[in-house]
Amino acid sequence: MAIVPGGGPFADEVRLQDKRVGLSAETTHLMAIFAMDQYGLLLCDLLNNAAPATTLRAAINFAGRKRLPVILPSRFLSTRNSLRASWDVTSDTIAAYLAARLQAKRLILITDVDGLFSKDPKKYSDAKLILSISLEELSRSSTRTCVDKAFPSQLRKHKLDTWIINGLESERFESLIRQEATTATRITV
Numbered sequence: 353m354a355i356v357p358g359g360g361p362f363a364d365e366v367r368l369q370d371k372r373v374g375l376s377a378e379t380t381h382l383m384a385i386f387a388m389d390q391y392g393l394l395l396c397d398l399l400n401n402a403a404p405a406t407t408l409r410a411a412i413n414f415a416g417r418k419r420l421p422v423i424l425p426s427r428f429l430s431t432r433n434s435l436r437a438s439w440d441v442t443s444d445t446i447a448a449y450l451a452a453r454l455q456a457k458r459l460i461l462i463t464d465v466d467g468l469f470s471k472d473p474k475k476y477s478d479a480k481l482i483l484s485i486s487l488e489e490l491s492r493s494s495t496r497t498c499v500d501k502a503f504p505s506q507l508r509k510h511k512l513d514t515w516i517i518n519g520l521e522s523e524r525f526e527s528l529i530r531q532e533a534t535t536a537t538r539i540t541v
Contacts, residue, residue, distance in 0.1 A: 353420065354421040354423055354450075354456075355395060355421070355423065356388075356423050356425065356443065356446060356450050356451070357391040357392040357422060357423075357424075359387035359442070359443055360394075362386075363384045363387040366380055366384050377437040377438055380437070381437035384442070384443075388425050388443055392425075395422050401418070401419050402420045402422050403420065403421055404422055404424050405422065405424065406424050406426075406427040408428060408450070411423050428450070429446070438502070439500075440502045442500040444499045445500055445506045447459060448503060448506040448507055448512060451510070452506075452509070452510035459515070460517060460525070460528060461515070462517060462518075462519035462525065463498045463516060463517070463519060464518065464519065466481050466517070466518045466521075466536065466537075467481055467483070467515075467518070467535070467536050467537025468481075468497050468539075481535070481537070483538070484540060485537060486541075487540065490539060507541060511541045515528055515537065515539070516537045516539070517534070518536075521535070
């Protein structure tokens with residue numbers, strides 16, 4: 353198991369500065385990746401037994417020593433980044449990209465919502481949770497979801513067993529790890 357952090361409030365600040373001064377796509381992309389590093393360092397400080405991994409080899413070594421690797425992606429992506437510089441590529445796509453490089457069997461995206469919905473659940477009370485969706489359905493969907501626009505193409509390329517789950521509900525994540533039924537969305541490939 354390894355964690356690929358999102359950018360959290362650090363990426364939100366990058367978005368704010370981008371709107372304020374109009375940064376280039378390359379600059380915002382790099383800044384957002386550095387935001388992932390910052391959030392990863394924060395997680396390492398908060399989680400017991402977590403270790404910051406700046407390379408995939410380091411992540412594998414930490415896992416082998418029963419430590420929880422938190423991947424700080426900037427170093428790896430600075431030399432091997434085939435992802436386009438755009439807000440369409442966020443930590444979702446980066447997590448899928450790195451999971452494939454680690455030959456992971458499963459990708460779990462932890463968000464602040466229960467999974468994918470028929471509509472934005474923060475705006476519409478009648479939004480329905482989608483328990484399972486095929487990658488093709490997700491790719492064709494015009495509904496804005498909690499994953500970035502480039503995410504489906506990354507999943508198509510790597511065929512990862514993918515789940516989206518609410519990280520604010522820790523028992524759900526634990527149930528998913530134990531392969532028990534829980535509230536989440538599964539993306540089938």
